[in-house]
Amino acid sequence: MQQLTRKIRRSANFGLFGSIAVILVVLIFHFSPWHITYQSQEVFSWMLISGTILAVLAVVMALFSIRNTPRRLRELPTVEQKMQGYSSYISSLYKGSLAIVVIECILMLLMSNTNLLMITILLVLLMVITFPNMYKIKNDLSLTDDEMTDLYGSDYIRDPKQLQ
Secondary structure, three states, X not given: OHHHHHHHHHHHHHHHHHHHHHHHHHHXXXXXXXXXXXXXXXXXXXXXXXXXXXXXXXXXHHHHHHHHHHHHHOOOOOHHHHHHHHHHHHHHHHHHHHHHHHHHHHHHXXXXXXXXXXXXXXXXXXXXXXXXXXXXXXXXXXXXHHHHHHHHHHHOOOOHHHHO
């Protein structure tokens, strides 16, 4: 079980911090004096439209997944099955988001325009908001305090209202 919690944390860290790093590198490269690309107006508009559609679809699919997947995982019978499902869910969510951020950043570089930056930052903000910590995992999977103590040991602090 400890391997699953480490895998969840590692996948989320890789996706979130990788996305932030890619955006920062692209912004530094975009505003550097040696980066200038020229596109025809038609190519520019098609890149802008396709990038916007891709980013909006990615945000919609991520929100749909965030809404429905934990609900289905709660119905699994054992904690191990719940954690395995949650691990694959977090891995696919964060790695998929990283892939979309990379594609959006490539489009930004090719267009020499940062119009897609706000939608890309929205996707990163969504990853920040849904970043899994032990209490979010408890809530998403509806685990009990005893199950959380088995998973995290002394790192998990019980709710003081339930102790009384």
